[in-house]
Amino acid sequence: xxxxxxxxxxxxxxxxxxxxxxxxxxxxxxxxxxxxxxxxxxxxxxxxxxxxxxxxxxxxxxxxxxxxxxxxxxxxxxxxxxxxxxxxxxxxxxxxxxxxxxxxxxxxxxxxxxxxxxxxxxxxxxxxxxxxxxxxxxxxxxxxxxxxxxxxxxxxxxxxxxxxxxxxxxxxxxxxxxxxxxxxxxxxxxxxxxxxxxxxxxxxxxxxxxxxxxxxxxxxxxxxxxxxxxxxxxxxxxxxxxxxxxxxxxxxxxxxxxxxxxxxxxxxxxxxxxxxxxxxxxxx
Numbered sequence: 001x002x003x004x005x006x007x008x009x010x011x012x013x014x015x016x017x018x019x020x021x022x023x024x025x026x027x028x029x030x031x032x033x034x035x036x037x038x039x040x041x042x043x044x045x046x047x048x049x050x051x052x053x054x055x056x057x058x059x060x061x062x063x064x065x066x067x068x069x070x071x072x073x074x075x076x077x078x079x080x081x082x083x084x085x086x087x088x089x090x091x092x093x094x095x096x097x098x099x100x101x102x103x104x105x106x107x108x109x110x111x112x113x114x115x116x117x118x119x120x121x122x123x124x125x126x127x128x129x130x131x132x133x134x135x136x137x138x139x140x141x142x143x144x145x146x147x148x149x150x151x152x153x154x155x156x157x158x159x160x161x162x163x164x165x166x167x168x169x170x171x172x173x174x175x176x177x178x179x180x181x182x183x184x185x186x187x188x189x190x191x192x193x194x195x196x197x198x199x200x201x202x203x204x205x206x207x208x209x210x211x212x213x214x215x216x217x218x219x220x221x222x223x224x225x226x227x228x229x230x231x232x233x234x235x236x237x238x239x240x241x242x243x244x245x246x247x248x249x250x251x252x253x254x255x256x257x258x259x260x261x262x263x264x265x266x267x268x269x270x271x272x273x274x275x276x277x278x279x280x281x282x283x284x
Contacts, residue, residue, distance in 0.1 A: 005036055005044065007051055009226045010194050015051075017041060017224075024118055028110040035118045041224060043119055045086060047111070051224050053086050055121055061188075062088035062122070063260035064220040064268070065232060069151050069184045070096060071250035071265055072241040076150040077101070080178065082138035084155035085111030087123035093153075094125040095255055102131045103149075105138040139171055145178040152179060154187035167200065169207045176211045182238035189217060192275045193227035201231055206282045208235045216242055217279060218268040220259070231275070242269035 042055030212235035
């Protein structure tokens, strides 16, 4: 008998991966967590029935959520990561010797524990001396913080369940307050393709744009995410990532990446017309 994992993208569209075996299933106080072994994508982490990452394509997401802001301002020293229990974002940040502190706030300790055991590819740098893990509500953590961080990365689930509060106006306002005067905010911004995801993207972008003088959207193509076309939100009090890329400084670091490069950095802000249309009223 064949075993398949199926994620529902819409009522009429399902995405399936053939599974060799299920190697973990558990339920925390917040969500259901599963890990599958697959032939095509390696190990797959799902939360509440949605793919969070696969071993085969996780590098795309983590490259783009980390290296875009880091190449824009190479002087980033203090970073706050919200969510990111799989460890991939922290892994990429620790590659920068210039970063002095990485505070990671994850509401669900079980996600980190499961990833440490079953996904060491991503959960491999939690023991870096610069990483401080806080298992608490990221919304409350940010609310109590002011003028501390050069970069905040919101690596959250979709805006349902535990991730819902990370897409609100109040949360983005608290992020603005928690950033230093030249701070950068990056968040996963959903897909522009299906209506549900596109509406969530537009809401998030409009709320961020109300608060930050610079608010942009950039893109990547991730095979196992809904539609494959995924967006990230970029906001800053000072730096425009589409114009202020410090190309030479980043390339001189000699970091080996599988997806990100500085040419792609510039191109990722060049959006398809249908995405421009979705953002048109917000930008005007």
